[in-house]
Amino acid sequence: MTRSTIVLLLASLGLSAQARYDLLLKGGHVIDPKNGISKVMDVAVAGGKIARLAADIPAAEAKQVANVAGLYVTPxxxxxxxxxxxxxxxxxxxxxxxxxxxxxxxxxxxxxxxxxxxxxxxxxxxxxxxxxxxxxxxxxxxxxxxxxxxxxxxxxxxxxxxxxxxxxxxxxxxxxxxxxxxxxxxxxxxxxxxxxxxxxxxxxxxxxxxxxxxxxxxxxxxxxxxxxxxxxxxxxxxxxxxxxxxxxxxxxxxxxxxxxxxxxxxxxxxxxxxxxxxxxxxxxxxxxxxxxxxxxxxxxxxxxxxxxxxxxxxxxxxxxxxxxxxxxxxxxxxIKRPALGHLDVGAEADITVLALERGRFGFPDSAGAVLTGDRKLVPEMTIRKGAIQWDLNGRAGVDWKVHPYRKPHRLP
Ligand SMILES: [Zn+2]
CATH class of the missing domain: 3.20.20.140 (Metal-dependent hydrolases)
Structure with missing residues (x-):
């Protein structure tokens, strides 16, 4: 078992010693236009709100960690x-x-x-x-x-x-x-x-x-x-x-x-x-x-x-x-809702994680006429009020071989 797997396992069991954050998005490229941010940063969430943005937030400080390296993290x-x-x-x-x-x-x-x-x-x-x-x-x-x-x-x-x-x-x-x-x-x-x-x-x-x-x-x-x-x-x-x-x-x-x-x-x-x-x-x-x-x-x-x-x-x-x-x-x-649309610390934690795929993609318009492009945004994770609502590749989950599951395995 690697160290990070142990951290993830402990985190999934809620056993992290200093879990001051509920969720940590690690290693993504943050784009927050309101705050002029466009760089690789970690984003921590606690109590449904954005808690911290920093270059390196230790994984051990969060109950749940998602590795989002290579992806874009946006409001x-x-x-x-x-x-x-x-x-x-x-x-x-x-x-x-x-x-x-x-x-x-x-x-x-x-x-x-x-x-x-x-x-x-x-x-x-x-x-x-x-x-x-x-x-x-x-x-x-x-x-x-x-x-x-x-x-x-x-x-x-x-x-x-x-x-x-x-x-x-x-x-x-x-x-x-x-x-x-x-x-x-x-x-x-x-x-x-x-x-x-x-x-x-x-x-x-x-x-x-x-x-x-x-x-x-x-x-x-x-x-x-x-x-x-x-x-x-x-x-x-x-x-x-x-x-x-x-x-x-x-x-x-x-x-x-x-x-x-x-x-x-x-x-x-x-x-x-x-x-x-x-x-x-x-x-x-x-x-x-x-x-x-x-x-x-x-x-x-x-x-x-x-x-x-x-x-x-x-x-x-x-x-x-x-x-x-x-x-x-x-x-x-x-729409005159300045509380939305950014990653200010203290703002409600609505966050999107996007993959920018490169390749050959067709984009039909309303007549079916196609423009060919070389980049396509794909939604990887969606977080609403601090809770993960969509996780395309299970980035916030743990490997099934170490997942504790719920025992006994019976319908509630
Ligand atoms: Zn309409």
């Missing part, structure tokens, strides 16, 4: 655009097209999912009770300005009520981080105006899926007149709404970025195309935040999951540290 990933209002019984995004958070989040390195308007001010309490309060994943939400959210009756003008939305957002201020509009097709600004009115009263951002261009609805007016700094334009590489003009990024997008409008990748099932993204990235028009627009359609097609979308951005030439920033600290700032 828990935050997906700012997901759909997790499952179980309503409807064939809709608020329903069969949503996934339950814990069934998808941790295995993809995500510790916080922000639902993007699947529920509105009428059905948010049902969403909370049925899904959010039962999940281990931290779930936050943009509240749809439509009362019923993304289900039957979405975008009925009579049901888009800023006063009711404000009331509901205040009653659930612990979870609601903004207002959402989506899939609107009428030739007017009713959805945008009502959402921004609610956003103003709440001092929270509005996230926009701009629906269809119709009548006076055009991208320059939305981005330079209607939206406020801090509001979020999602699906920014979709190309459906003049994001690209004559092969160039719409000047309104560049002007909007200067005035503080936020751009969300929002991949989804039909919102990310290489013929839009490649020229935009060549102009260095990068997303502020990277997100999945997770639903059963996108996850089983080109989108797949958050690390896959991050890998696409990485292969378009954005440095890894910036890709991590777009999936952690930038998101926390945009």
């Amino acid at each position: 828990g990933l935050i997906d700012i655009h997901a759909h997790v209002y499952a179980g309503t019984g409807e064939r809709a995004i608020a329903g069969d097209q949503s996934v339950y958070p814990d069934g998808f989040s941790f295995r993809t390195g995500v510790t916080t999912m922000v639902d993007a308007g699947s529920a509105g001010w009428r059905n948010f309490p049902d969403f909370r009770q049925r899904v959010i309060d039962r999940a281990r994943t931290r779930v936050l939400a943009f509240l749809n300005i439509s009362g019923v959210g993304m289900s039957k009756g979405e975008n009925d003008p009579k049901d888009m009520d800023p006063a009711e939305a404000v009331k509901m957002a205040r009653a659930h201020a612990d979870l609601i981080v903004g207002i959402k509009i989506a899939h609107y097709a009428r030739p007017d600004w009713l959805d945008v105006d009502r959402a921004v009115e609610a956003g103003k009263q709440l001092d929270l951002p509005v996230m926009v899926d701009f629906g269809k261009l119709a009548g006076p609805r055009n991208l320059p007016a939305l981005l330079t007149e209607k939206l406020r700094p801090g509001d979020i334009y999602s699906h920014c590489y979709a190309g459906w709404r003049d994001e690209l003009v004559d092969g160039k990024v719409n000047p309104a997008m560049i002007a909007a970025r200067k005035r503080g409008v936020i751009f969300d990748l929002g991949h989804g099932g039909a919102s990310f195309f290489w013929f839009v993204a490649v020229p935009a990235f060549q102009e260095k028009f990068y997303p502020d935040v990277i997100s999945t627009d997770l639903h059963t359609g996108s996850m089983n097609a080109g989108m797949k999951d958050q690390p896959n979308v991050m890998s696409k951005v990485l292969n378009l030439g954005v440095p890894l540290k910036e890709v991590i920033r777009m999936s952690t600290w930038n998101v926390a700032r945009v």
Whole structure:
């Protein structure tokens, strides 16, 4: 038995003499963009919180040790655009097209999912009770300005009520981080105006899926007149709404970025195309935040999951540290939750461990068109509130030959 095996065995039995930490991630390359950290360090967790970051923390000081050498250790990933209002019984995004958070989040390195308007001010309490309060994943939400959210009756003008939305957002201020509009097709600004009115009263951002261009609805007016700094334009590489003009990024997008409008990748099932993204990235028009627009359609097609979308951005030439920033600290700032998205000592211990694999990988877009890349991020471990929720290769476990198991081996 090697010394480290003995330490691990003792640790697994809770016998470590000076176990001041519950968990120690040893030897990983820590990337914490908020704190400007990008180097090999150990990370110790105690009581569900980040306890210490240092060059060498002795394994004997922790009850459980995971060797993460050769891997990247980052703040828990935050997906700012997901759909997790499952179980309503409807064939809709608020329903069969949503996934339950814990069934998808941790295995993809995500510790916080922000639902993007699947529920509105009428059905948010049902969403909370049925899904959010039962999940281990931290779930936050943009509240749809439509009362019923993304289900039957979405975008009925009579049901888009800023006063009711404000009331509901205040009653659930612990979870609601903004207002959402989506899939609107009428030739007017009713959805945008009502959402921004609610956003103003709440001092929270509005996230926009701009629906269809119709009548006076055009991208320059939305981005330079209607939206406020801090509001979020999602699906920014979709190309459906003049994001690209004559092969160039719409000047309104560049002007909007200067005035503080936020751009969300929002991949989804039909919102990310290489013929839009490649020229935009060549102009260095990068997303502020990277997100999945997770639903059963996108996850089983080109989108797949958050690390896959991050890998696409990485292969378009954005440095890894910036890709991590777009999936952690930038998101926390945009949703005004500065307690999230970093590894400050004392912060809740939401941590993701990623492998950066090198090889030849195909990345299909929403049309099935493929970009070939040479790097791919793979989620190795996911830790939420200090507890391991995903461990792809059993790095925190011990070899079966020395595992104490529970004896006698009987069902409880
Ligand atoms: Zn969406």
